[in-house]
Amino acid sequence: MTEGTHANLDDLLQSGGIRLGRAQRQRLDWLTGQYGAPTLDDSGGIRHNGVVILKEPPSGAAAELFYRSLNPASAVVIASSENPGFDFLKSKLTEFGTVGPCGVDGPHEMWWGGIGWSKFHAAAAACTLRPRVVSCYPRGSDAAAAFALRHSLERFGLASHIEPIDAQLGDRLLCFEKAEFMLRMWNRYREPLLFVEAGAVLREAPLLPCFLGCDVALHKWNRWEMSARTLYIGRTSAAQMLLRTWQHLAASYPAIWEGYLLDQAWSLTSSQVPLDTVWLPRSYHALAGDLGAMRATVLHGEQTTTLDLGPDPAFAGLVRTARRAGRTGARDAFLVMTSKAEADKGIAVILRDISATNAGAVAATVEAVTGAYAADCGGYGRLELSLCAWQDDVGAAREAATQARYRILEIAPGQHIANDFFAHHAADDSVMTARHLFP
Template sequence: MTSADMTQAESLPDNLDQLLSSNGIRLGAAQRRRLAWLAQRLGGTTIHQSGSVPAPDSHVVIVVEPPSGPAAEMLYRSLRANSAVVIPFGENPAFDFLKSKLTDFGTIGPSLDGPHEMWWGGLNWRAIVPDGGSRTSTPLRVVSCYPRACGHDQARRLRDKLAEFEIASDIAPIETVDGEHIRASERTAFMLRMWHEHREPLLFIEADATLSEPPRLPSCLDCDIALHRWNRWEMSARTLFLGRSPAAEALLQTWHHIASAYPQVWEGYLLDQAWSLTSSQVPLDTVWLPRSYHAPAEDLGTPRHTAVVHNLPVDSSDLGPDAEFGMAMRTARRASRSGGRDSMIVVKSETMASDVITVIMRDIATSDAREVAASIEAVTEAFAADCGGFGRLELSLCSWQDDVRTAKSAARSANNRIIEIAPWQTLPTDLFRTVGQSRNAGSVVVMAGHRG
């Protein structure tokens, strides 16, 4: 690194903090770290101004207001190959159209110090990691398992390639209830065992896959979890990276718990639910791996620099067994965010209580993005200041009445207290204390008020 590069890296935190604070943007520590990571790799950072195009030296563009269709098109056409777009209020569905025009790189869940989902994306992965991936000192261990009934040859090609690339691995047969089929609970039990036996980050690869080149990308990303989403919404566990972090371990444990409770449910859906639960409770740093890490063997469109080739038919029938499965979450997952039927953020209080309060924020689709963001911050700050005796806050964002009804039904089934608010309403500082004085589980407190 040159002296000029070192000076830029040293001044970067102060410059970013000034840029964020002057534009009223709150980021959690993990989100702030990812933004700095992008700025160090790509260069200048700027706030996108509506109706304008980024300056030539602006390679990291922060978008805080949802652009209209024409404005999104203009922004998209102005981006260069070495550009990235960061949306600090990524939980808002108003940004979905812009996201749909870009390649999803990753998302980082909310936390009390940054109660928003941060999304980042761009045009292609080559801007973030050059051809062949960056060399890294971070060790990585590939792990895999296969049914004992399938025999040793099930993983022969993968073993051979790992030996050729001199990559440490642990590939083992396991006992399975269904013969040659591995249940999600059996897969996650194996991965938990690998997590405790090894200290390196783990890259799980399906045993019947093979490698075309060393899979360097995941270990370059400094993330909690990295995986591929087929058709941008269907989470696949065939290639799954887990960094050595408490958040990654929490996701793995949650996935195993859900898979054990529902052994007959398709594992992609179970992984999706584990991701949603974990990312609402901790700032889970997720990276969406490119197609080159999940290429079907017969895919004529396989990229030149394919890393992981899976023994999959081109129609992806080995993924979702039901074409209608997960319909309710597809729109949200295509935009890398939680849906209205999920809790966007879960905040625990210091009170040793089992009572839970659900806050449903309605009319998200018809509200200003800054208004929604400010309301989310107001709710979490009020709960942190005075939890009203509740042990946990669950906040759901609902665009439509159908989402509101579903969120209420879920809260009632859990015997939660419920508050329904709109983004433009001013909340009292003792909101949760007041509601907590009436402990009628399942009842709804609707905040009064009209848009000014």
């Protein structure tokens, strides 16, 4: 990007009141380099080429017209995509990725998508950076599947590491065994890692994640449930944090299926660092017998079972809507900030009714809360901000905060948040404590 283009983009973001953190800005710069100069559209108007940055969600017929005006030479960026008002438009587009909030400097989640992957597939073929493909399987099981994977890797000249490991269940790997293997590979090799199940074969060189330059890339089965069958881990501190969080959760809860643990690791990591995630297309998670299997990049031989998707059918309702839109749900903290206060106490702020308010008001309130905490934390060592669309969501967020023994504050979009917001409530806590001790 030239200096003049960079300055023009600065002016555009400033005119729209859009705040982006460094990681989000780097992704937007990359998109501008791929698609051309961006335009700001806060009404869902008609655009045909380049990068379109949306501030407000179009609804109904406007969303349909906006979608129809796009083509493969268009990209859509939603700068505050944590708002569920954008979910309808997202459902019509191809979801490329998300970049998590960047603290007070960029306190929103950025979503980017478009019309199909064709543009990126063609460009990725020329990518010179290549991942190391890693895989593991239970020791003593049939090694024929691993041999088939290794043979397919040799066709593309890709570096690899495939090994048998001791498995507690004998013929099946548990999540913590896979996560520990991945962490060991992270420490051993310097290339980006692409984990592929041993029962898979490669039909094309899997260069898309390296070309996109993300922290992590994975596929969402049925658009909402995260799969660990194909998992890319870049050589970044954010990617390492995700991997370590996944390993820790898997070791702590060995009986829980890997998709849910990966989902929770993603949510925790995204709330604390600006994790740059790419949601891989189905071609990286194709199953033998699929209609699109002939166009697969990674072809898995075994069908997905309830052991992969989770044995609890009610679990889907907890995260399905949010994950299909590439965002965290109400039960997960959207943003976590820490302070230099030498205190273990934390505070949970619940922003309610976000579906009933325009996106600008919700975004402004998020910025006011994070700005107030950065200005004066009130002695709270940790802030967790949750966004809730419905009253049931508020109840779930309250329950989670209560279990963590956090001070809980519930606010509404548009509510005035002064710079001493947290200090004021900390003072109230002190008064209440004094009254309790000395009635």
